[in-house]
Amino acid sequence: MPPPTTLRTITDALLRSLLPPVCQICADCGEHDRELCGACSLTLPWHSDGCARCALPLPEDADDICYRCEEAPPPLDACWASLRYEDPVSGLLLRYKFHSDLAAGRLMAQLMALNPPPWPLAPLVAVPLHPSRLRQRGYDQAAELARLIGAPCWKGLRRIRATAPQSERNAEARRHNLDGAFGVVGEVPQAVVLVDDVMTTGSTLHACAETLREAGCQEVNAWVCARVP
Template sequence: MDGLQAMSFKDLPARLATLAHRLLPLRCLLCTEPGAGGLDLCPACRASLPELQAACRCCALPLPAPGICGACLQRPPPLQRAHAAFLYAPPLDRLLPRYKFHGDLAAGRLLAQLMARAFAGCERPQALVPVPLHRSRLRRRGYDQALELARPLAAMLGLPLRADLLRRVRATAAQSELDAAARRRNLRAAFRAANAAMPTHVALVDDVMTTGATLHAAARALHRAGVERVDAWVCARAP
């Protein structure tokens, strides 16, 4: 009983999902074949995932060779490094919407495992900061997809999780409905950093990076609060 009382009710679904994952046989979430390598993913589907190889160091845009793209050279972004585990392309574009919009926590757990493997060799920040949802959207969706990626990612990589450092203080239109310029306008004054002692180096965690407007707005808020270096760790980069 004491253990149940100590357990936060909001963590119960994730804990039950983790327990089920340990007890049940691995099963590929893409094709239902047996999973392998500790993942709910079969070897064939694992090999088909669109891993991001050469990319811009500042915005993760795919490049012929690693470096910095022309746009980031002309106008340096507020992110020092941007790392994406994958391109947003088939079959990953089936897994991410299932997690983000349909509450498939098993898909989220798999994506976090894949991100941990992809980012294990990255320079370590002092903390991971999930890009937060506004409370109105959180009520509608029922969970914060960036937080639920960042929580297991932090645990697997042994990094502090600091979801308290950043808040989304203004409800905004869905970014997917806007062009690049409108996305930037939509995010003005959307984030506010906490009035607290800040780490010098953090990594923002999010599911997808498209134009970078959301991550840039969040990074600027953290910079204004005293963070010296902000990186981005995302599951997928839209090409």
């Protein structure tokens, strides 16, 4: 009997031949086996000019690191955002995160793979949901992105304390909301790449990075789908 991965590949190929991809943005025909048409692909806000430590957009004449990260280096060694959190990406991510639109998430992972970080990938570590939130939502959006990207993943980072949604808090409240929220199970790799869907203030990624460093990780980078500018 063929292994599950082979069966999945065959099934996906059959589905693509019977049901051609439809653009997730305008419902026109997709191109290149992606659920995105050529016209909508031209509207994507690709992000390639961000600070190397926090991924915020930089002025044209700036160095690789913004003045904020120079004055107060974050716990991330490097940070990369494939896209900016603007239309149509913002709408797709809202559908994926809050409306169980897994097809939108699949497209987001494909777009991340088209604009990967400029540095080698260590094992991917998805920013985890608390078990109670996972039961409520039914899936972990960051873990799905990491899985769909297809690189090796490490699953030892856990959210051990349920926290209120970050989207409902300002920057200062976001930082304190995550105190003691994460823990580690098992031996930590020497280097990892945190993966998340959206980076706003960076509080969640920073809390994860600090937890991993306390557990012995030497290098923590982050790769997000979209950065809020």
